[in-house]
Structure formats: C-alpha cells, structure tokens
Amino acid sequence: MESPVGSRMLVDGRRVDYYCGTSYYSLHGDPRVIDAACAAIRRYGLGPATVMNTPPLLEVVERAGAFFGTQSATYIVSGYLADMVLVQALSDDYDVVFVDERSHYSVFDGLVVGEKPVVRFRHKDANDLSVKLADNVKAGQIPLVLSDGVFPTTGAIAPLRDYVETLSPYDDALLCVDDSHAIGVIGEEGKGTFEYLGLRGPNLYLVGTLSKAVGGVGGIVPGSHGLMEKIRQHSRVPIGASPPSAAAAAAAATGLRILSEHPEMRKQLWSNVARVRGGLRKLGIDVEASPVPIISIQSTPGLDVKRLFQELDKRDIVVAYVAARGYSDAPNVESVRIAVFSTHTESQIDRLLESIGAFL
Numbered sequence: 439m440e441s442p443v444g445s446r447m448l449v450d451g452r453r454v455d456y457y458c459g460t461s462y463y464s465l466h467g468d469p470r471v472i473d474a475a476c477a478a479i480r481r482y483g484l485g486p487a488t489v490m491n492t493p494p495l496l497e498v499v500e501r502a503g504a505f506f507g508t509q510s511a512t513y514i515v516s517g518y519l520a521d522m523v524l525v526q527a528l529s530d531d532y533d534v535v536f537v538d539e540r541s542h543y544s545v546f547d548g549l550v551v552g553e554k555p556v557v558r559f560r561h562k563d564a565n566d567l568s569v570k571l572a573d574n575v576k577a578g579q580i581p582l583v584l585s586d587g588v589f590p591t592t593g594a595i596a597p598l599r600d601y602v603e604t605l606s607p608y609d610d611a612l613l614c615v616d617d618s619h620a621i622g623v624i625g626e627e628g629k630g631t632f633e634y635l636g637l638r639g640p641n642l643y644l645v646g647t648l649s650k651a652v653g654g655v656g657g658i659v660p661g662s663h664g665l666m667e668k669i670r671q672h673s674r675v676p677i678g679a680s681p682p683s684a685a686a687a688a689a690a691a692t693g694l695r696i697l698s699e700h701p702e703m704r705k706q707l708w709s710n711v712a713r714v715r716g717g718l719r720k721l722g723i724d725v726e727a728s729p730v731p732i733i734s735i736q737s738t739p740g741l742d743v744k745r746l747f748q749e750l751d752k753r754d755i756v757v758a759y760v761a762a763r764g765y766s767d768a769p770n771v772e773s774v775r776i777a778v779f780s781t782h783t784e785s786q787i788d789r790l791l792e793s794i795g796a797f798l
C-alpha cells in the first residue's frame with residue numbers, strides 16, 4: 439500500500455479501486471485528519487513519554503464521551519487492549535464469563551487477565567447461551583457475556599437483543615461487546631450495535647477502536663465516572679503502557695469531530711452499502727440487507743472465490759481473500775471480504791458489481 443487509505447489507492451504501483459480494511463469513511467487518508475496529525479507532532483512531539491496529559495489525548499477523551507453520550511472515556515494505545523481494560527475494570531462485578539466462540543482474538547486475550555471461569559457458547563446462538571448459563575451459573579453468581587458487536591470478517595451483527603432477554607433472569611448480569619467495527623458506522627448517531635438494536639442500560643458495556651471508521655489509532659472504553667474509577671483501580675494497561683502518540687490522538691479527535699458534524703457521511707455509507715448488497719442479490723448472491731459495510735461472499739460448489747478475487751484483481755479491483763477459518767470469525771469455507779466505504783462512487787460500485795457479474 440503506497441498511498442493513504444482510500445477508495446482509490448496506489449497498491450504495488452497500480453491505481454486500484456480499494457475494498458479492503460476498515461477505514462469505512464477513508465478518514466485515515468483525509469487531508470483534515472492528516473494535517474491535524476502533522477500539526478500535533480510539530481507542537482507536542484511524537485509521543486508524551488508515558489504520561490497521558492497532552493491536549494490531543496485529553497481532547498479524544500472529551501470528544502469520545504460526547505460522541506458516545508457517556509460521562510467520560512479511557513483512551514489507550516490499541517483497540518486490541520480495550521477488552522482487557524474492561525475485563526479488569528469489572529473484575530469485582532462478575533463470577534463466570536460466557537463468550538461467543540468466534541469472538542475476536544482481543545476478546546479471548548483480554549479474558550486471560552480475568553482469572554474467572556470462561557465458558558464458550560456457539561456463535562451468535564442465544565439458545566446455546568441459555569443452556570450454558572443454566573449449566574454453569576450457581577445461585578448468587580453473576581454472569582458476564584462477551585461478544586463482538588459486528589464480526590470483522592462476515593459483518594454479522596450479534597443478536598444482542600436475544601442475549602439481553604436470555605440474561606433477564608440473572609440479577610446484575612453484564613453484557614459487553616467489542617464494537618470495533620460498529621463504532622461510527624451503525625446506529626442513528628453511529629454509536630454502535632447497542633444503539634442500532636435500540637438497547638440501553640447500566641449493565642451494557644462497549645469497547646472498541648478509533649483505528650477503523652474514526653480514522654485515528656487507539657482503543658476506547660467509553661463509560662460513566664464510576665467505570666473510569668474502576669479502570670483506575672483495576673486496569674493495568676492505562677498506567678502501564680504509553681498512551682497513543684500525539685499524532686494518533688489528533689487524528690482520532692479530528693475523526694470524531696468530523697463524524698459528529700457530518701451525519702450525512704453515515705447516510706452516504708449506508709446508501710453505498712445498500713447499493714452493493716442490493717446489486718449482489720440481483721446477481722444471485724445471498725447477502726443480508728444490513729447497514730454493515732463488511733460483505734462476505736462465501737465459496738459454494740459453483741463459486742470459486744479465490745478465482746473471483748484473482749479476476750477482480752486483474753481489473754484493478756482489490757478485495758480481501760480470507761482462507762477458511764483464516765480469521766477469528768472467518769467462515770469454515772473460503773470467502774471474499776468486501777469493505778464498502780462512504781467514498782466509493784456509484785460508478786466504482788457499478789464496476790465492482792459488473793465485474794463480479796462477468797465472473798459468475
């Protein structure tokens with residue numbers, strides 16, 4: 439990749455239509471974001487040398503709180519560590535963990551520090567969760583359920599409404615999602631999967647990343663002052679690891695500002711997603727109607743997705759080929775992952791669809 443991320447990119451010396459990765463608004467390549475990052479480095483230096491008090495870092499905390507509608511937020515060097523931060527923060531609040539078996543690696547690695555029993559339930563299966571809860575929660579114990587909100591390879595949305603219902607007999611049960619692919623993307627205000635599904639409540643927690651749709655780098659744990667206090671008491675990452683660089687923070691703060699000020703960007707993204715999903719359905723490919731900009735085309739007896747990937751590449755259209763079980767949630771068969779951006783033009787999308795149609 440030899441140019442900033444965007445819907446048109448320079449890859450291996452070729453100008454291509456780019457449908458990979460996670461910069462769903464191409465903000466990582468947006469001149470406003472790049473200028474903010476450069477200015478922050480000139481003013482504050484590359485990093486704050488372990489201390490979390492430079493203005494761009496504090497601005498991210500403030501803007502993230504405003505974006506998610508929470509009292510505050512904790513900003514850390516990577517989204518990968520955000521799950522760990524939350525699991526440690528809540529360590530006094532649960533007894534047994536239930537985790538979707540295809541949750542992201544960061545969810546499972548975050549759980550290692552939890553030092554509590556962990557039970558896996560079948561992917562997106564509230565019935566299996568219900569059985570596992572009944573078998574493993576003893577009287578007086580509190581369960582914590584963990585899952586991705588939106589899964590990174592398939593774009594599937596976790597059935598969180600069903601999980602909330604399944605948890606209703608368990609007092610004080612907690613539901614936490616890694617919403618890295620949903621933040622800024624789904625929900626009326628881009629707040630993620632809970633907002634999209636109309637769920638609210640004190641026992642619902644989300645963590646995620648500002649390294650994807652928001653166009654910056656770093657992990658975020660939004661929440662109440664009470665949660666921030668628990669993070670201060672129990673989570674080691676915010677005190678033991680350097681915070682994101684000034685450049686990353688300025689980029690993230692600018693991305694959050696742009697997404698808050700321009701809701702029409704979300705509408706444009708959803709409209710592009712609908713154009714791709716609708717077009718694929720017309721071609722006979724079975725994709726759900728969903729606003730998620732991650733679209734998975736899976737191999738079937740009549741469809742060789744590796745060849746599809748190669749044929750698109752010959753036309754300078756770059757999508758991602760995913761091996762069977764090649765990522766945390768990747769299907770059991772080979773697939774192609776198409777990431778739709780708000781910056782893809784109608785003619786780019788039509789060329790993608792026409793190229794897929796020509797292959798079929």
Ligand SMILES: Cc1ncc(COP(=O)(O)O)c(C=O)c1O
Nearest residue numbers: 516517518542544590618647649
């Ligand atoms: C679901 C999920 N969580 C966490 C991460 C890690 O985020 P970051 O790249 O900010 O470390 C990813 C990265 O791809 C992800 O897909």
